[in-house]
Amino acid sequence: MNRIPSGWSNDPEDTCLDLAIETTLSHPIDELAVARVKNRAYSIPFDRQVSMPMADTSKFSEAIMNVQPSPVTNRLPKTKVLAALAASIAIVVWWTTSSSLVAIAQIADSINAISSVRFHYSTSTLGQAANEGAIEIRDQVIRYDHGRRVHVFDHANRKAVALDTQQMAWQEFDLSQLPAPVINPLAELVAARERAAKSLGSEWRDGRKLSVYEMKDFGLLDSRRKGTITMWLNEETNLPVRIELRDPNPKFKTVTIFDQFTWDPDLPQDHFALSMPAGYQPGEIEPAFASAPTGVQLTKGQDLESGILYSGRVPGWIEVDRERKLLTAILRDKEGSKSNMPTELRQWDLSTGKIRWTKFVGGAVKFGLQAEKSLLALIEGQEIQVRDAATGEVTRTMETEHAMGFVSFDKTGSRLANAYIDWGGNQSNPKGGVELWNLTSGALERTLDIGDRVELAVFRPDGLVVAAASQGNIRFYRTDTGKLEQVLAGTTRIAYSPDGEELAFASIEQAMLGVIGKVMVADAASYAIDRTLTMQGGKGRSWPLGLDFSPNGQRLAACDWNGAINVWSLVNGDAIPGVESLDSGVHCVRFIDDNHIATGSEDGTLKIHDLSK
Amino acid sequence: MNTVPPDWNQIVDEHSTRVFRVAMRILGSIPDAEDVAQEAFIEAYRLHSLREVQCWTGLLVRLATLRSLDALRRRRLTVPIANGDPASRGQPFDRLVASELEARLRQSITTLPAQQATVFTLAYYERWGRDEIAAHLGINQKSVSSSLHKARKHLANLLSMNLKSQGELP
Numbered sequence: 001m002n003r004i005p006s007g008w009s010n011d012p013e014d015t016c017l018d019l020a021i022e023t024t025l026s027h028p029i030d031e032l033a034v035a036r037v038k039n040r041a042y043s044i045p046f047d048r049q050v051s052m053p054m055a056d057t058s059k060f061s062e063a064i065m066n067v068q069p070s071p072v073t074n075r076l077p078k079t080k081v082l083a084a085l086a087a088s089i090a091i092v093v094w095w096t097t098s099s100s101l102v103a104i105a106q107i108a109d110s111i112n113a114i115s116s117v118r119f120h121y122s123t124s125t126l127g128q129a130a131n132e133g134a135i136e137i138r139d140q141v142i143r144y145d146h147g148r149r150v151h152v153f154d155h156a157n158r159k160a161v162a163l164d165t166q167q168m169a170w171q172e173f174d175l176s177q178l179p180a181p182v183i184n185p186l187a188e189l190v191a192a193r194e195r196a197a198k199s200l201g202s203e204w205r206d207g208r209k210l211s212v213y214e215m216k217d218f219g220l221l222d223s224r225r226k227g228t229i230t231m232w233l234n235e236e237t238n239l240p241v242r243i244e245l246r247d248p249n250p251k252f253k254t255v256t257i258f259d260q261f262t263w264d265p266d267l268p269q270d271h272f273a274l275s276m277p278a279g280y281q282p283g284e285i286e287p288a289f290a291s292a293p294t295g296v297q298l299t300k301g302q303d304l305e306s307g308i309l310y311s312g313r314v315p316g317w318i319e320v321d322r323e324r325k326l327l328t329a330i331l332r333d334k335e336g337s338k339s340n341m342p343t344e345l346r347q348w349d350l351s352t353g354k355i356r357w358t359k360f361v362g363g364a365v366k367f368g369l370q371a372e373k374s375l376l377a378l379i380e381g382q383e384i385q386v387r388d389a390a391t392g393e394v395t396r397t398m399e400t401e402h403a404m405g406f407v408s409f410d411k412t413g414s415r416l417a418n419a420y421i422d423w424g425g426n427q428s429n430p431k432g433g434v435e436l437w438n439l440t441s442g443a444l445e446r447t448l449d450i451g452d453r454v455e456l457a458v459f460r461p462d463g464l465v466v467a468a469a470s471q472g473n474i475r476f477y478r479t480d481t482g483k484l485e486q487v488l489a490g491t492t493r494i495a496y497s498p499d500g501e502e503l504a505f506a507s508i509e510q511a512m513l514g515v516i517g518k519v520m521v522a523d524a525a526s527y528a529i530d531r532t533l534t535m536q537g538g539k540g541r542s543w544p545l546g547l548d549f550s551p552n553g554q555r556l557a558a559c560d561w562n563g564a565i566n567v568w569s570l571v572n573g574d575a576i577p578g579v580e581s582l583d584s585g586v587h588c589v590r591f592i593d594d595n596h597i598a599t600g601s602e603d604g605t606l607k608i609h610d611l612s613k
Numbered sequence: 614m615n616t617v618p619p620d621w622n623q624i625v626d627e628h629s630t631r632v633f634r635v636a637m638r639i640l641g642s643i644p645d646a647e648d649v650a651q652e653a654f655i656e657a658y659r660l661h662s663l664r665e666v667q668c669w670t671g672l673l674v675r676l677a678t679l680r681s682l683d684a685l686r687r688r689r690l691t692v693p694i695a696n697g698d699p700a701s702r703g704q705p706f707d708r709l710v711a712s713e714l715e716a717r718l719r720q721s722i723t724t725l726p727a728q729q730a731t732v733f734t735l736a737y738y739e740r741w742g743r744d745e746i747a748a749h750l751g752i753n754q755k756s757v758s759s760s761l762h763k764a765r766k767h768l769a770n771l772l773s774m775n776l777k778s779q780g781e782l783p
Contacts, residue, residue: 017769020718021737023711024638029630033643037633040647041625041654 120260169283315600319369370409419457461500506544517542538562559586639681671749729764
C-alpha cells in the first residue's frame with residue numbers, strides 16, 4: 001500500500017524529510033515548560049551537587065574543600081523588634097560535624113531587629129508553575145501582591161481585604177472565612193521551634209557567603225510533617241536570603257521559593273491599609289469569601305424556582321444528594337482566566353440557596369458522590385480523598401500513581417473507580433486506564449490498563465461492570481475478572497439509569513453540515529441500542545458533555561459544549577420543552593428531582609431549570 | 614575561579630527558550646526536554662567553572678543538541694503507529710503519515726555525527742543562517758554547508774529506506 005499523501009512532489013526522499021521537519025516545527029512551545037526550565041536553571045548555583053566534580057577533579061576537589069560548615073556567630077540585634085514574625089523563631093541546628101545541638105537564636109534576633117520586609121515568592125505544584133508575586137510584611141499585616149489581585153491580611157484585627165487592580169474592585173472579609181490559612185513563610189519557621197536543622201555548609205553567591213540549613217520531617221502547609229525547608233542565610237546579617245519549602249504531599253508536590261529579600265525597606269503606608277482605596281468600588285473579588293451566593297437567590301421556604309443559584313466561577317461538575325436537598329459543585333476559573341484561584345468544592349442547601357461549606361481542592365476537576373453513605377471522592381494531585389458529604393471534610397486518603405483522575409463510587413460505597421490519564425513522557429499520545437480500589441481495605445484491587453486516555457469511569461449499579469469512557473470508545477469491563485466485555489463507539493460521557501437496566505452514552509456523528517451530537521440509550525446488560533436521541537438547539541459544533549437520568553428513570557437530560565440543554569421523555573422519546581439553550585458551553589447537568597435540573601456552564605453560572613413550566 | 618557566572622540569571626533568561634526549544638524539537642517530549650535543558654545548563658555552568666565561556670549561545674545549543682541525542686539513544690524507540698491503533702483512529706490520513714515521519718526523523722537524527730546533528734538542528738529547527746551557525750559553533754561557513762548537505766542527504770536516505778522497507782514508497 002502506498003501511504004504517501006497525494007499532492008506530493010516527485011522526489012519522495014526530499015519531501016519526506018521536509019514534511020518530517022515541518023511536522024516537528026508545527027508543535028507549539030509550551031511557555032509553562034520554559035518557565036519551569038528557567039526556574040530550575042536559576043537555582044543551579046545554589047545546588048551543591050552541581051558544584052561537584054565533573055571532568056577536572058583537581059579543581060573541584062579544591063572547591064569541595066572550601067565548603068565547610070560555618071560557625072554560628074553571637075552577634076545580637078541592634079534595632080527594634082519585628083514582634084509578629086520573629087518572637088518565636090528559634091531554629092535548632094544539628095551540627096553533623098560536631099554532633100552537638102546549637103540554637104541559632106541569632107536568626108530570630110536578627111529578624112527581631114527588622115520592622116518590615118519585602119520579598120518575592122513563586123510556587124509550583126505537581127511540576128507546574130502556579131503562582132508568583134511579592135509579599136510585604138509589616139507588624140502583623142501581610143500584603144500579597146499577585147499582580148492583578150492584591151490581598152492584605154491583618155492578623156491583629158482578624159480582617160482582610162482583596163483588591164482587583166484592573167476592575168478597581170475592593171472586598172473586605174473576615175479572616176475566619178478563609179478556607180485555607182494565610183502563608184507567612186517566616187511564621188512557617190515557627191513550627192521549627194523544636195525541630196532539628198542540619199547545617200549543609202556554606203555557599204558563595206553574588207560575593208556573599210551563605211550558610212545553608214535544612215529541616216526535614218517538617219509540618220508545613222498540608223505536608224503532614226514530611227516537608228523540607230532549606231534556608232540560605234547571609235552570614236554577615238544572619239538573615240535569610242532564600243527559603244525553599246518542599247511539600248511532598250501527593251496532593252500538591254508543591255515547591256515554594258521565597259527570595260529577593262529586602263529587609264527594612266521603606267514601604268508605603270497605603271500598602272497595608274484595610275480601607276477602600278480612592279477610585280475603587282466594593283465588589284465580589286473572591287466568591288469563596290462572600291457570605292451568600294450571587295445572582296438570583298432562592299429564599300427560605302420557597303419551592304425550587306428556575307434561577308441562578310450561583311454565578312462567578314465555572315461549575316464543572318455537579319452532584320445532588322439522595323434527599324435532593326443539597327447540591328455540591330466543583331468551581332474552577334474560566335478558560336483563559338489568569339486568576340489562579342484553586343478549584344473549590346462547594347455545597348448549597350437547595351431549600352435556602354445558602355452555602356453550607358466551601359473547600360479548596362487543588363486541581364480536582366470532577367468528583368464522585370456516594371449518595372447512600374453520603375460520601376464524596378476526588379483526586380488532588382496523586383491523593384484520592386474520600387470526604388464526608390455533609391461537611392466536606394476529608395475522612396480518608398489513598399495515594400495513587402496517577403494524578404488528576406476522576407473518581408466514582410459503586411452503589412454500595414465499597415469500591416472506587418479512578419479513571420486516569422497518564423501523560424508519561426509523551427504529551428502527544430497519553431495513555432490511560434482505570435484503577436479499582438477497595439474502600440474496605442484501602443487497597444488497589446485491579447488496574448485496567450486501557451491505552452486510551454480515560455476521562456470517566458462509572459460502575460454499573462450492580463457493581464459487576466465498570467464502564468470506561470475515552471475519546472472514541474466506551475469500554476465495559478467485568479470488575480471481578482478485569483475482562484473486557486464490550487466496546488461501544490462513543491465519547492466521554494456515560495450514565496446508568498437508577499435501576500441499572502439502561503445506560504446512556506454520548507456520541508457524535510460527522511455530517512455534511514457539521515458534527516451532530518447524539519445520545520444513545522442502550523440495554524445495560526445486552527448493550528443493544530434502544531434509541532438514538534439527537535442534540536438540538538445549540539450553536540456551532542456539538543460535543544455532548546453531560547448526561548443524567550431523572551430519579552424515576554423516565555427522563556434523560558443532556559448538555560453540550562455548544563450550549564444546548566436537552567431533556568427527553570424515555571416513555572415516548574419526545575423532547576421536553578421549556579429549557580432554553582445557553583450562549584456558552586454547558587459542562588454538566590444533573591436532575592435535582594424529576595422536574596428540576598441543574599446545569600453548570602462556562603459563563604460561570606449554576607442554573608436551576610424548572611421542567612414543569 | 615568563582616563558580617558563579619557573573620550574570621547567571623541573565624544567561625538563563627536569554628537562553629532558556631532556545632535551549633528548551635532545541636531539546637523539544639529533537640525529543641518531542643516536554644518532560645524529557647525540560648530534563649535535557651536542565652542538564653545543558655548544569656553542564657554549561659560546570660564548564661564555566663573550568664574555563665571562561667566565550668559564547669554561551671553556542672555552548673548551550675550544542676549541549677542541548679548533544680544531550681538530547683544522548684537521551685534519544687537511551688530512550689526505547691517509539692513504536693510506530695500502526696493501522697487500527699486506537700490513537701490513530703479519527704486522525705486525518707496525511708496527519709498520520711506526517712506523525713510517522715516525524716517519529717522516524719527523530720530516530721534517524723541519532724545516527725548523525727555530532728557536528729552534523731548540531732548544524733542540522735540549528736539550520737532547520739532554529740532557522741539559523743549559515744553565517745550565524747558558523748559564528749556560534751566556531752567553525753567556518755564551508756564546514757556548515759558541508760555538514761548540512763551530508764546531514765540532509767543521510768536523513769532523507771534513512772527516511773525513504775524506512776518507508777520503502779514497509780512498502781510505503783514505490
